[in-house]
Amino acid sequence: MTEKVKVRIDGEVIAATAGQTILEVARANGKYIPALCYMEGLSAVGACRLCMVEVSGVARLLPACTTPVQEGLAVNTSSPQLESYRKIAIELLLVERNHVCAVCVSSGHCELQTLAQDHGVTYVRYPYNFPRLTVDATHPRYVLDHNRCVLCSRCVRTCAEVEGAHVWDMAGRGIQTRLVSELQRPWGESTTCTSCGKCVQACPTGAMAEKGWGVEEMTKKRAVVSRLSSIREGQ
Amino acid sequence: MDKVKIGTCWLDGCSGCHMSLLDLDEGIVGVLEKADIVFGPLVDAQEWPEGVDVALIEGAVSSQDDLDLALTARERSKIVVALGDCAVTGNVPSMRNGIPTRKLLERVYVEGATEGRGVPTDGVPALLKQAEPLHSAIKVDVHVPGCPPKPDAILFVVGALLEGRMPDLGSKLRFG
Amino acid sequence: MTAGLVTAPPRSEDRDLIDRIIGEQAGHTGALLGILAKLQDHNRDKYLPMETLEYVAKRTGLPESQVYSVATFFALFNLDPQGKHTVAICRGTACHTRGSRALLERVKLQLGMQETGDGADKVALTTPDRRFTIRTVACFGQCALAPVAEIDHSIRGHVTEQALIREVEGLRRERVR
Numbered sequence A: 001m002t003e004k005v006k007v008r009i010d011g012e013v014i015a016a017t018a019g020q021t022i023l024e025v026a027r028a029n030g031k032y033i034p035a036l037c038y039m040e041g042l043s044a045v046g047a048c049r050l051c052m053v054e055v056s057g058v059a060r061l062l063p064a065c066t067t068p069v070q071e072g073l074a075v076n077t078s079s080p081q082l083e084s085y086r087k088i089a090i091e092l093l094l095v096e097r098n099h100v101c102a103v104c105v106s107s108g109h110c111e112l113q114t115l116a117q118d119h120g121v122t123y124v125r126y127p128y129n130f131p132r133l134t135v136d137a138t139h140p141r142y143v144l145d146h147n148r149c150v151l152c153s154r155c156v157r158t159c160a161e162v163e164g165a166h167v168w169d170m171a172g173r174g175i176q177t178r179l180v181s182e183l184q185r186p187w188g189e190s191t192t193c194t195s196c197g198k199c200v201q202a203c204p205t206g207a208m209a210e211k212g213w214g215v216e217e218m219t220k221k222r223a224v225v226s227r228l229s230s231i232r233e234g235q
Numbered sequence B: 001m002d003k004v005k006i007g008t009c010w011l012d013g014c015s016g017c018h019m020s021l022l023d024l025d026e027g028i029v030g031v032l033e034k035a036d037i038v039f040g041p042l043v044d045a046q047e048w049p050e051g052v053d054v055a056l057i058e059g060a061v062s063s064q065d066d067l068d069l070a071l072t073a074r075e076r077s078k079i080v081v082a083l084g085d086c087a088v089t090g091n092v093p094s095m096r097n098g099i100p101t102r103k104l105l106e107r108v109y110v111e112g113a114t115e116g117r118g119v120p121t122d123g124v125p126a127l128l129k130q131a132e133p134l135h136s137a138i139k140v141d142v143h144v145p146g147c148p149p150k151p152d153a154i155l156f157v158v159g160a161l162l163e164g165r166m167p168d169l170g171s172k173l174r175f176g
Numbered sequence C: 001m002t003a004g005l006v007t008a009p010p011r012s013e014d015r016d017l018i019d020r021i022i023g024e025q026a027g028h029t030g031a032l033l034g035i036l037a038k039l040q041d042h043n044r045d046k047y048l049p050m051e052t053l054e055y056v057a058k059r060t061g062l063p064e065s066q067v068y069s070v071a072t073f074f075a076l077f078n079l080d081p082q083g084k085h086t087v088a089i090c091r092g093t094a095c096h097t098r099g100s101r102a103l104l105e106r107v108k109l110q111l112g113m114q115e116t117g118d119g120a121d122k123v124a125l126t127t128p129d130r131r132f133t134i135r136t137v138a139c140f141g142q143c144a145l146a147p148v149a150e151i152d153h154s155i156r157g158h159v160t161e162q163a164l165i166r167e168v169e170g171l172r173r174e175r176v177r
């Protein structure tokens, strides 16, 4: 049963289906809400907090990617307060790891970089963390550079939900959290990776890339992953 | 009318931002009609002069000399612009920040050297613990990221400042 | 060593134990947590060897990365052998302002522990003879007693360097039985 509901997004009345999230409805109707950990075709986890919106009658901000719509819901997608929170979230992502766009394979095609530019982050107000991190280049075709990882878990979900291999997960907690393959085995020695490359395509930043590309050269085919996922769901 | 005084310098950077500055082509003519460049790598002055209106600073703050120059420039200038990713984020110079300076110097000057091994001490400024963005050392009024910033972004910013406006980079904002 | 202890790599009797524990927990929500907790408890050195995690993944059918994720998320689990005695120093804000860093450094020095290198504040170190493990804790929730330390599961408040040294020295003198 698909129950139809009416919601308001920035004042405009929109017809939606119950169970859809605010983000899905907004996107389907050409409304912009920033998002990073959300990717079409994957489960939503609400990890990055970039998609926060105001919902009337609710005092706190809600993540659009995990909040389902209901009849009569009224959403505000932008306000000075939201804008300032989004900026803070972007800046904190930038200080956590080492983002050196000038030498990054994804520069010019990176979702984090684009978010920073679109939201007027001309500089970061917080001190940089400058952690010492490794690069896993053991896989014959792909590289994982922890310096650029934003821990969005899109690769984790892509591998688990679309490819069905579940090579990746998050180890540790807090500032120590790291993406790991299997029992922290180097990617190249993974026994479950099928080398399908879907995680690489899903990764929003330069953290995962195909080997052989130079600075600014790595472009990703995210839509392919989303499409594969919808085919899988249709089966 | 008095001309606006511009000072420029580079700290720990590759001079790419200054190249981009020179790349303004005929744009630079318009700038020089309204402004004088009173300090910088292209000017003879030995010391950052008093009364500078706009300081364009390239590079991260990496050594004691960088820090001293940044402090002087700040003290003697009305508006400070952090020019380029190194000045704005630390960029490539900051890639050494996870390594203790002593180890870093040894790796480069001892392990990495084929002749004349040894960490130089004479005539070189002491390295700071980390290469930091300019705003961690001094107050910065305008940030212009980019590696290097595109000439049109620089022209836009300098143009606005010459007219006494604070620039908003908008769609010209670009990292990397 | 008594029977039923899990050591690495899993020997057949260890595998039987793991199988039994997995069997008991099967179907429970959060079964993995219970399995790992039980296994660590049965381990002589109170930790989860990689081989054990690998075997658990194989038997439960869970992805290895997920097992590893759970084992590293909870502070309760150790992936390295633990010392006979545990000294936990609180590095929470209240304890920090009351000098817990000095306590940590002091006890590290006393037990001859190497500097961790990166100056990390989060520490879990074991002496080579496996007699002591020093670890840091984010906050014991006893901030009024800051600085707080926990020695073999008993919480001490208002800890001074002298008191800590004396106590650790006492444990160190204790004859190995």
Ligand code: SF4
Pocket: A098, A099, A100, A101, A102, A104, A105, A106, A107, A108, A110, A111, A112, A113, A148, A205, A206, A207, B176
């Ligand atoms: S991933 Fe690369 S392009 Fe994206 S913000 Fe980080 S360094 Fe810049």
Ligand code: SF4
Pocket: A158, A159, A163, A165, A166, A167, A168, A192, A193, A194, A195, A196, A197, A198, A199, A200
């Ligand atoms: S390449 Fe495919 S199977 Fe291997 S980790 Fe990535 S998504 Fe998983």
Ligand code: SF4
Pocket: A148, A149, A150, A151, A152, A153, A154, A155, A156, A179, A202, A203, A204, A205, A207, A208
């Ligand atoms: S590797 Fe990429 S997709 Fe995976 S968590 Fe890091 S940023 Fe996200």
Ligand code: FES
Pocket: A034, A035, A036, A037, A038, A045, A046, A047, A048, A049, A050, A051, A052, A063, A064, A065, A066
């Ligand atoms: S997109 Fe909603 S929290 Fe990341």
Ligand code: FES
Pocket: C090, C091, C092, C093, C094, C095, C096, C138, C139, C140, C141, C142, C143, C144, C146, C147, C148
């Ligand atoms: S900070 Fe140490 S007990 Fe809370």
